[in-house]
Amino acid sequence: MEINKVAIIGAGEMGHGIAELFAMRGYSVNLIDVSQDALQKALQSIRESLGKFVKRGTMTEDSMEGIVSGIRTFTKINEGVNDADLIIEAVPEKMEIKEAVFKEISLYARADAIIGSNTSNIRITELSRSVSNPSRFLGVHFFNPPVIMKLVEIIRGDDTGEVVVNKVYEVIKGLGKVPVKVKKDVAGFIVNRISAPEMLYFCMILDKGIAKPEEVDMFARSQGLPMGPYELMDFVGLDVVYDSMIYYAKEISQDYAKCNTIKHMVEKGYLGRKAGKGFYQWSSGKAIIGSAIPTDKVTLMDVLVLEVNEAVKLIELGVASPDDIETAVKLGLNRPFGPISVAQSMTSSEAKEKLDQLSNEFQCSIFEPAASIRDGKLRDAIGGRLQQSAPKQQPTSQLPEGYKVISVEKVADKIMRISINRPKLNLLNLDVINELDRTIDELWNDRETFVIIITGSGTNFSAGADLSTYFADGVSFMEFSRKGERVFRKLTEIPKIVIASLKGYVLGGGFELALACDIRVSTSSSMMGFPEVTLGLVPGWGGTQRLTRLAGASRAMHMILTGERITGKDSYDIGLVSKLFDDDIDGETLKYARGISSSSAPIAAAMAKKLINKAAEVPEDVGLDLESTAMGVLYGTEDLKEGVSSLLAKRKPIYRGK
Ligand SMILES: NC(=O)c1ccc[n+]([C@@H]2O[C@H](COP(=O)([O-])OP(=O)(O)OC[C@H]3O[C@@H](n4cnc5c(N)ncnc54)[C@H](O)[C@@H]3O)[C@@H](O)[C@H]2O)c1
Structure with a gap:
């Protein structure tokens, strides 16, 4: 375009x-x-x-x-x-x-x-x-x-x-x-991320009363910088600086919240240039900085080693190459050098010693040496040679591989999509059941997955079990049924939210698969039903049980005994389907899944799912007991603290499933 x-x-x-x-x-x-x-x-x-x-x-x-x-x-x-x-x-x-x-x-x-x-x-x-x-x-x-x-x-x-x-x-x-x-989406990206630890360092210098703003800024100017750190903060806006520190505290480390002086200044409305007062009085767009003796409590090495350390961490994480980091910092901060050229003149042990000293003095984990510096590999890191020995990667989801009749893909942060991919209307054979079984097992403990969407490739969800499969005798046919039952049961138990995205034919075993999911969304025109009895069978993968629980015995009797098909719209009207999406079922389902993954707490959601499913299986007093136990477990989660504090702060929560 x-x-x-x-x-x-x-x-x-x-x-x-x-x-x-x-x-x-x-x-x-x-x-x-x-x-x-x-x-x-x-x-x-x-x-x-x-x-x-x-x-x-x-x-x-x-x-x-x-x-x-x-x-x-x-x-x-x-x-x-x-x-x-x-x-x-x-x-x-x-x-x-x-x-x-x-x-x-x-x-x-x-x-x-x-x-x-x-x-x-x-x-x-x-x-x-x-x-x-x-x-x-x-x-x-x-x-x-x-x-x-x-x-x-x-x-x-x-x-x-x-x-x-x-x-x-x-x-x-x-x-x-x-x-x-x-290349990797981290808070602050390259330039602001590399500046973040030194910003924190200057916040702590104030909080600890080590030096006054004008003494530090005089020192910075004596080193040839056009502006000292506090004048720069005033220029940018102390509220902007404070907001970014709080964002880093949430995204990177709580250490970033150690910026009390700035917090108090923001509360008093001393926002810097735009308010006419911050660390300095401002007049006609210029800071009025009284004369002061440059401090000897801060050295250029302190600041530069923090930049080098953060740059190495970004290289380790695969955010950018050393060359790109050097270019970005030079151009973004308008300086003749970046952290990579600074690091050329440092050894790993010099950098480590200085960083150890800073992290001890300020009790700050952000200042601790990056793994490559600690392991004596600063040269490899800045030379772009960390590939083989890359330390500390961000945890990433291991995508299940090697499937033939289903495809499994990560479609968004924390959302996986499983598509049944078979000729002839996505009929379900033993291969599909086995591959579903395997992927459910692989995703069970995957912390990077919160929501699973199950759908069919092409225009149909699934028109049912593949009855052309050869079974030697009744026993092996029974085992085929039992295997499907076990796998579908796992869908009701996996601690993830499973959404069936329905379109075209959703019949027989396909309908049973949909009923085993936690939530169903559909096009209005999809066709659902159980033809089994008209073929001399019964729904054998939990259909008689789940349809009865979800739609009531009377409706289940009618649908199963007559084999009559109902549309997605009819299913919506009787509550089997929660949402109708007609324009772009795949896109709309993903949007819906994102709604859940971005606003619900994963552990709470998994427990709620379990409790709702249990409601149909256990007496009420047992269910209520399970509910209070769940409350007790959730009380200790970080997610609950995040939920409450985000509510009070009127912001969106960021849940980590912990
Ligand atoms: N200022 C910087 O030095 C700088 C540098 C790089 C990136 N940024 C980023 O750029 C973005 C903008 O920053 P800025 O400094 O230009 O902010 P600004 O406050 O100067 O300007 C923001 C503008 O957005 C307008 N606005 C507010 N709500 C709006 C809405 N709903 N629809 C349309 N307009 C709306 C405001 O009226 C204002 O004119 C921020 O995300 C900031 O972090 C800023």
Whole structure:
């Protein structure tokens, strides 16, 4: 797809610069903001910025007018995104604002439009939960000011398509920028992640009263830096700094929450430049820094070794190559060197000694040496030679392999899809039952899986058991039935949420498979029923029991004794199906699964499933007893603490299944 029209949402500090950049390169730009005032200021700033080129004689007045008039402004997202090929979100770094914006974009943008976020820290996969079809969603992280700064981090979320990453990479290159691919989606990506430990270090220097802001900033200036760390924090906004530390505390380590001084300053409204007061008084956009003697309590080595350490951790995690990290930090922080060239002049033991000292002094695990530094492999790490001995990888799900009649794939974070894949309407034979059995076992203890979707490939779920299979005698036919019963029973017991996504024929054994799942969603036109009795059999994989429990004896009698088929819509009306999805059953089921995986606590959900299933099997007093036991178990989980604290903080919970 050609990218011609770009929509930018948020016309603030970043959005107006990104709009200017695209407009300068001839793209037609829709600039969207809830505030008409912000849009007017944005156009004014763009005009002033372009005016500098006119003054220098590198742009004519006519070209400037042409560029400005190529930017159309909107106060409504629906009007601004509906014809865009590429949409870039640059609204404030608040999860709830971004989520609402992505939901609206998803409603009104073209289905093939690429959607990017300019977020500074928030993991792309986390944001992608609010985007329909997240394979077209990625991070496009510009640096401030976008027109000047060369670096753009291109971040792939867990679900981002390769084609989308490459397309946007080329577009950004075409803008004259240097795109760097961030291969793994971690909080803070490359540049902000590498700066995070030193930011924490300067927070702790304050909290511990080791030095005053002006003494540290004087020291920084004496080392040739244009701005000291506290002046920089004031410049960026102390609220922005604090929010990012709290996000890192949640995503990386609680150590990041050790920033009390900044917390108190934010509470008092001392937000830095924008409030006129932070660490310093600000006047006409400049900090008034009183004279001070540069501190000798901080050394450049302290700061640089923390950068090197974090860079090595990113290499170990496979987030980016050493070369890309060096480029990103140089261009993103506007410095002549990055952490990789700093590390060239350090030995593993020097780095380790300094990091051990810092982590002990500040009682901070973030400052502990990365595994490669600890193991004397700093050279290998920065030389890109860690592949064979890669230490400490993030735990990843082991995808089950080697299936012939089903396919098993990870379709989103924590969501697996099992598709029955057989000729002739996905008929179920012993191979399917055995492979289902194996995959259920493999996923049983997989902490990376929370929701399992079961569906059929093509247009049908499954038209039933394959009765053309040869059975030597009644006993082997009985064993075939018992095997299916055992496997379907496992679906009711696996501590994951299992969703049957139904379409086309859902008959006989296929219907029994659907009934063994926890939740059924369907198209309205799917056909469900039990033809067994009309063939001289009975439903043999739990159908007589489960349909009776789910739909009542009377309806089960009718359906099983007559073999009459009912539609997905009829099933919905009698409560067998929970949701009808007619437009895009696969996409809508995935969205529904994401809804569960992003908002429900996994252990609580698994226990609720068990209790609901038990309700049909045990006397009420036993069920109630099981319920109170479950409450006792859940009381000790981290997820419960997260649930309550997120409720109080009015934010979305992030459950870890612990
Ligand atoms: N400022 C930086 O230095 C910088 C650098 C890189 C990335 N970022 C990231 O870029 C994003 C934007 O930051 P910023 O500094 O430009 O913020 P900003 O506050 O300057 O601008 C945000 C704009 O979004 C608008 N807005 C708010 N809600 C909206 C909605 N629902 N729909 C449309 N517009 C809405 C606001 O009116 C405002 O004009 C953030 O995610 C931030 O982390 C910022």
